[in-house]
Amino acid sequence: xxxxxxxxxxxxxxxxxxxxxxxxxxxxxxxxxxxxxxxxxxxxxxxxxxxxxxxxxxxxxxxxxxxxxxxxxxxxxxxxxxxxxxxxxxxxxxxxxxxxxxxxxxxxxxxxxxxxxxxxxxxxxxxxxxxxxxxxxxxxxxxxxxxxxxxxxxxxxxxxxxxxxxxxxxxxxxxxxxxxxxxxxxxxxxxxxxxxxxxxxxxxxxxxxxxxxxxxxxxxxxxxxxxxxxxxxxxxxxxxxxxxxxxxxxxxx
Amino acid sequence: xxxxxxxxxxxxxxxxxxxxxxxxxxxxxxxxxxxxxxxxxxxxxxxxxxxxxxxxxxxxxxxxxxxxxxxxxxxxxxxxxxxxxxxxxxxxxxxxxxxxxxxxxxxxxxxxxxxxxxxxxxxxxxxxxxxxxxxxxxxxxxxxxxxxxxxxxxxxxxxxxxxxxxxxxxxxxxxxxxxxxxxxxxxxxxxxxxxxxxxxxxxxxxxxxxxxxxxxxxxxxxxxxxxxxxxxxxxxxxxxxxxxxxxxxxxxxxxxxxxxxxxxxxxxxxxxxx
Numbered sequence: 001x002x003x004x005x006x007x008x009x010x011x012x013x014x015x016x017x018x019x020x021x022x023x024x025x026x027x028x029x030x031x032x033x034x035x036x037x038x039x040x041x042x043x044x045x046x047x048x049x050x051x052x053x054x055x056x057x058x059x060x061x062x063x064x065x066x067x068x069x070x071x072x073x074x075x076x077x078x079x080x081x082x083x084x085x086x087x088x089x090x091x092x093x094x095x096x097x098x099x100x101x102x103x104x105x106x107x108x109x110x111x112x113x114x115x116x117x118x119x120x121x122x123x124x125x126x127x128x129x130x131x132x133x134x135x136x137x138x139x140x141x142x143x144x145x146x147x148x149x150x151x152x153x154x155x156x157x158x159x160x161x162x163x164x165x166x167x168x169x170x171x172x173x174x175x176x177x178x179x180x181x182x183x184x185x186x187x188x189x190x191x192x193x194x195x196x197x198x199x200x201x202x203x204x205x206x207x208x209x210x211x212x213x214x215x216x217x218x219x220x221x222x223x224x225x226x227x228x229x230x231x232x233x234x235x236x237x238x239x240x241x242x243x244x245x246x247x248x249x250x251x252x253x
Numbered sequence: 254x255x256x257x258x259x260x261x262x263x264x265x266x267x268x269x270x271x272x273x274x275x276x277x278x279x280x281x282x283x284x285x286x287x288x289x290x291x292x293x294x295x296x297x298x299x300x301x302x303x304x305x306x307x308x309x310x311x312x313x314x315x316x317x318x319x320x321x322x323x324x325x326x327x328x329x330x331x332x333x334x335x336x337x338x339x340x341x342x343x344x345x346x347x348x349x350x351x352x353x354x355x356x357x358x359x360x361x362x363x364x365x366x367x368x369x370x371x372x373x374x375x376x377x378x379x380x381x382x383x384x385x386x387x388x389x390x391x392x393x394x395x396x397x398x399x400x401x402x403x404x405x406x407x408x409x410x411x412x413x414x415x416x417x418x419x420x421x422x423x424x425x426x427x428x429x430x431x432x433x434x435x436x437x438x439x440x441x442x443x444x445x446x447x448x449x450x451x452x453x454x455x456x457x458x459x460x461x462x463x464x465x466x467x468x469x470x471x472x473x474x475x476x477x478x479x480x481x482x483x484x485x486x487x488x489x490x491x492x493x494x495x496x497x498x499x500x501x502x503x504x505x506x507x508x509x510x511x512x513x514x515x516x517x518x519x520x521x522x523x524x525x526x527x
Contacts, residue, residue: 005334009346012331016405022374029285033372075263082260094264100271105463105507107480108500111487116495121257121472125524135270138263157256167256196357198466202488213308219363219470223370231360238280238355246348 020235027228044229051226057209060126061195064210068133069191071098076141076190077183081175084149101136102143106199109136114203124206132204133197137190144186148179173253188245281497297498306482306499313479316393317461320400321408324451324457327401328408332449333442335409336416347413353405362399362470369395369471391473399467405461408453415449416442455514459507479503 030041048054083094113132117124139155152175160170167234198212205213210231218224257407282298284291300306331350338344353361363472368375376386389395419442427437472478477485483503486496 008330009334012327013349015402016350018486019361019368019402019473020353020356022361025369030314075266077366078259082257082259082263085256094260094267097267097271100275103511105459105503107463107465107483108278108504108507111483111496111500112278113270113280114487115277115314115493116270118493119280131270135266138266142263144392165466171256171259192355196355198357198359202484214355215357215359215363216438216466216470219359219366223367227363228367229358231363235356239352242352 017047020231023228024232024235027225027232029225032225044225045233048226048229048233053209054211054214054226054230057211057214060129060208060213064126064130064133065191065194068129068137068194072134072137072141072190073183073187076186077145077176077179078143079138080145080149081171081177084146094181098139098142100139102139106197107203110200110203113200117204124204126205127206129205129208129210132200133194136197136200137194138187140193141186143181144189145179147242148182149175151165192241217232265412265445278497278500281494282301282496284494286492286494300495301498301502303459309482310475310479310502313462316397316478317400317458320404320461321454321458323397323401324408325454328405328453329450332409332412332416335460336413347400350409351406351483356412359404359466359470360405362467365395365399365402366390366470390471391475394480396468396472396476400457400461400464400515403467403500404457407456407460409457411452412446412449415446415452419445451514455510459510462506463503471525 026037027044028040028042029037030043031038032069042128083091086094104112110132113128113135114124117128122128155168156174156178160174161167165173196212197210201210202213202216209217215227215230218227256436280291280455283293283295285296335344335350338346367373370376371386371388373389375389379385379387423441423445424437427441432440462478463480465478465484468476468478470482479499483496483499486492486499490496
């Protein structure tokens, strides 16, 4: 690579990472203001960990992500197995509807769910948030599992049935092992999507906050060193997660 | 038990929570909420075409187009240089470019609030150079800037994926037939990478016209985008009927964009995220 190319790539990388690094550096600043560096301090991290609003938002975010990814993985996997053997007409219709949340802008998905709850006079709460997350996660699980299913030979399942397996047992023993990589991809995708979601959460909950909705309302009021500390921790968490996932796939391949 | 029964729980879920909500949006968009019950009306659809709302819509499209154009001009060379790195595995450098994609976009936007603040680093740098402080936030460029920063990796990713798919033999053949580097690029490489470009453009343009948090945080409340307009109807004004009409409009807009782009791009959909 010649110098010009190197300089160009470096410039773009600086553009991409500088804001994040400034934010992390200032999370260790003693002073509240961003104008001056007054000394190293962990006080914003302490304040962050003692902030019950942020901690409960963290709990909501993580618990929703765990439950939503588990539930959507189970429903989505079984759905994919079923859809795979449907007649062509039904299959096209189901796949079309499944694609709606994927194609729709988040804001429309969020609003449509919010209106549904309002229409049926269901109070927005943790439960509506969870149901909404499951709803937008399932399609991604189905889309991850379907390709694995179409690679699979159909006869193995039939053979298991002929040999006396019940359908559930046959799925468990024959189908699931074959499509496991797809299920794992779907589960991880669902987990990260739920964790990262802001727009759908904003519209489908009330009374509870997720980290994203909390950050939004805090940031709207201006700069807050606690958000810096939180960002720094989330950045490290994301990097860690990516590293783990990549190492896993490297070992598998 | 037949295997298709396994899909039935999902089918129920899908009908109740994907299809029905779409029907509810349409219902709200075409009925009036005034006393006297739900009557059919077109007034909310007509209200979308108010000068005020059309101006916001045009502004969203314009800002999003600007951001998309800048992203394309920057991302294409990046993707091209990265795709030339000889390596069997995904090069680490490429991973560096797409990692920011995995960070919560609110935090990425917030990071720029810190930099562009009146007391922020950029302003202090300007003061050091002898310029005065400048209000860098709360204007259109800040919003476009925020979009570019947030969406750049989404442009790099599909173009890179597409460039990698171009068989080396094609490039070699063109060279053997006497084409110089410029000709090889414009006649062979660039046309073959177009599906990646199209998918990158949709991956930046569509989030651009639907965003509301970026404009709210970096643009304040003066620079409303179409997304902000919708958010306002629901969060502030609780005007679900007009909000629904606007959402419907946005859906139509997005589906038109998708239809246009899917004409070009069949292969890169989804792509490898990392």
